[in-house]
C-alpha cells in the first residue's frame with residue numbers, strides 16, 4: 001500500500017493556517033500555495049539518488065555529491081494544480097511539466113479526460129502529480145490512471161490537504177503511489193468539500209466564484 005507522508009514542517013504549518021483563513025485574498029493565496037509547494041517539493045524529492053563526482057575547490061580536489069541526473073516531471077491536475085507548479089519549478093527548474101484536465105460526466109459521474117499533454121519521455125521520468133485538494137480521490141485516481149496508460153511508472157501524488165476518504169481511494173486504486181500532504185483533515189461535507197479545508201482552491205486561486 002502507498003505510504004502517506006505528512007510534511008508538517010513549522011513553516012508549512014504556518015503558511016497552511018494563513019492559506020486556510022477566509023480573509024486571505026487571491027494574490028496572497030497564490031503566493032502561499034507556491035511557497036508551500038516549494039517547501040513540500042524539498043521533502044518529496046528526498047529520495048533522489050546521488051552520485052559522487054570529483055571537483056576542485058579553491059583549496060584542493062574533493063569528492064562531492066550531485067543528483068544522479070534523474071529526470072522529473074510535474075503534472076498538475078487542471079485547474080487548481082497549476083497553482084503549485086511555479087513553486088516546485090523554483091526548486092527543480094529542469095523538470096518538464098505535463099497537464100491533465102478532467103471533468104465529471106453528469107450522467108455516469110465518472111471523470112472524463114478533456115486535455116492531456118505529457119512529456120514525450122514520460123516513462124523515463126519520476127512523476128509528481130499535483131492537486132491542492134485530495135477530496136473524494138476520484139479525479140486524482142483517474143489522473144493517475146490516465147498517466148499510467150501513457151507509460152508513467154514512478155508516480156507520487158502531492159496535495160496540500162487530504163480527506164481520509166480520498167487517501168483511502170488512492171491507496172486502494174493505486175497501491176504503488178505514495179501520497180505527500182501538508183495536512184490530513186477531518187472529513188468531507190455533503191458537497192464533497194474538505195472540512196475544515198480551505199474552500200474551493202481553484203476559485204480562491206483565481207478569484208472566481
Ligand code: URA
Nearest residue numbers: 135193194199200201
Ligand atoms: N476541491 C476544492 O477545491 N476544495 C475542497 O474542499 C474539495 C475539493
